[in-house]
Amino acid sequence: MIELEVSLGERSYLIHIGSGGIADAKLWRRHIRGRQVLVLSNATVAPLYLDTLLDGLHGLAHASVILEDGEQFKTFDNIARILDTLARLGANRDATLIALGGGVIGDMGGFAAACWMRGIAFVQMPTTLLAMVDSSVGGKTGVNLAAGKNLVGAFHQPSAVVIDTATLATLPRREFVSGLAEVIKIGAIGDAAFFGFLENHAEAILGREPGVLEQAIAVSCRHKAGVVARDEREQGERALLNFGHTFAHALETETGYGHLLHGEAVAIGMLLAARLSASLGRAAQADAERLQALLERMGLPTRLPNGMDPQRLLQHMRLDKKSVSGELRLILWRGIGQAEIVSGIDETAILDQLKNTAAAA
Ligand code: NAD
Ligand code: GLY
Numbered sequence: 001m002i003e004l005e006v007s008l009g010e011r012s013y014l015i016h017i018g019s020g021g022i023a024d025a026k027l028w029r030r031h032i033r034g035r036q037v038l039v040l041s042n043a044t045v046a047p048l049y050l051d052t053l054l055d056g057l058h059g060l061a062h063a064s065v066i067l068e069d070g071e072q073f074k075t076f077d078n079i080a081r082i083l084d085t086l087a088r089l090g091a092n093r094d095a096t097l098i099a100l101g102g103g104v105i106g107d108m109g110g111f112a113a114a115c116w117m118r119g120i121a122f123v124q125m126p127t128t129l130l131a132m133v134d135s136s137v138g139g140k141t142g143v144n145l146a147a148g149k150n151l152v153g154a155f156h157q158p159s160a161v162v163i164d165t166a167t168l169a170t171l172p173r174r175e176f177v178s179g180l181a182e183v184i185k186i187g188a189i190g191d192a193a194f195f196g197f198l199e200n201h202a203e204a205i206l207g208r209e210p211g212v213l214e215q216a217i218a219v220s221c222r223h224k225a226g227v228v229a230r231d232e233r234e235q236g237e238r239a240l241l242n243f244g245h246t247f248a249h250a251l252e253t254e255t256g257y258g259h260l261l262h263g264e265a266v267a268i269g270m271l272l273a274a275r276l277s278a279s280l281g282r283a284a285q286a287d288a289e290r291l292q293a294l295l296e297r298m299g300l301p302t303r304l305p306n307g308m309d310p311q312r313l314l315q316h317m318r319l320d321k322k323s324v325s326g327e328l329r330l331i332l333w334r335g336i337g338q339a340e341i342v343s344g345i346d347e348t349a350i351l352d353q354l355k356n357t358a359a360a361a
Contacts, residue, residue, distance in 0.1 A: 001017065002018060013159055015163065016162050018165060021165075022052050022053050031121075032096045033159065038089060039098045040101070041066055042067045045105070048127075053125070074107065082108070083115060091116065093120060095120050096123060096159070097109050098123045099126075102126065103262075107153070108141075109124075110122055114154040122156070122159060123161075124160070128175055134179075140155060141155070155232065163217060165217065176208070183216055184270070185244065186219065190223055190339065192336045198294060201216075243270055245331070246269070251305075254312060268301055268357070272357060273330065273332055274292075276349060277333050277334070279352065282334060283334050310351055310358055314351055329341060
């Protein structure tokens with residue numbers, strides 16, 4: 001097992017990475033606070049891994065909430081259902097919630113844990129690649145509103161993250177590849193050597209070879225843990241993790257839930273950011289081409305879906321949560337491994353990139 005720490009003073013926590021973590025109750029029982037445990041999962045993940053997890057809970061009062069599978073169930077109604085179950089369990093402040101699933105379950109479990117009695121312990125057990133390298137680390141939790149994704153939420157750090165890499169064996173290929181976009185992002189924004197590692201091991205990673213995969217997950221988590229430790233509330237450096245995301249959110253909004261997976265939208269968004277950086281003279285075009293080649297080798301999309309209207313995408317980008325005082329602020333790069341925050345970009349340059357990428361589709 002690989003062990004990393006997210007250093008946040010008395011709220012510091014460990015990330016355990018390795019095969020068989022869920023079955024290893026000795027590993028995670030020490031992170032359980034109190035005598036009551038609520039497990040949150042969904043109808044796809046629970047039949048695969050819930051029994052193994054419940055075996056490790058002997059001696060503790062516990063209950064499970066199994067939600068329907070999908071982003072559309074990341075709602076307040078389901079948060080109420082989780083909180084009602086905590087009440088029925090007789091949970092007090094000294095209880096623990098375990099989130100077993102992908103980012104939807106992790107975000108909702110974390111938010112319910114932040115709300116119950118103003119905050120109880122929770123353990124993340126991510127089962128998608130995206131959740132392992134991104135959403136389970138860093139304490140961003142939340143739910144969707146009809147008005148938009150993740151509009152309501154709280155910062156609430158987990159007590160531990162248990163990454164059982166064996167769960168990736170059952171993850172559908174498209175979901176796995178989508179998660180790879182966030183792994184590539186880590187290399188793109190802050191670690192050129194890691195980017196090279198991904199180029200050299202693309203086939204092994206796609207083949208889900210355990211050793212290489214664990215290494216890639218560990219490097220990604222170590223990078224994110226460092227960023228979160230230095231800038232928990234996204235006052236500065238943490239924003240770099242949103243490389244490609246303003247474009248991606250615009251694409252997700254325009255295509256609607258369920259057409260593009262998050263990582264797929266991020267892949268297209270990162271390439272747009274890289275090309276925009278080159279067109280503004282901030283980075284070499286050759287770096288954008290290297291990024292494109294790696295994304296394509298991993299099976300990720302690099303073009304806008306057919307029928308996208310660049311003007312509408314730009315409108316969505318103006319409304320992104322990351323905009324500050326109405327001014328569009330984007331994460332661009334100086335080249336592989338060097339992301340930067342840039343404000344006041346000429347909108348015609350953005351529009352040109354959107355048009356070029358759409359025209360190529
Ligand atoms: P997801 O949770 O919907 O999981 C994707 C699919 O894989 C689902 O159908 C799920 O049931 C299935 N699945 C999960 N684990 C599986 C396994 N081991 N075997 C078989 N099937 C499995 O999607 P996701 O990509 O993990 O997460 C997306 C969510 O994460 C979004 O709601 C997004 O807003 C959020 N997110 C949060 C953060 C953060 O910092 N908190 C960061 C990025 C994304
Ligand atoms: N997913 C971006 C962040 O955690 O800040």
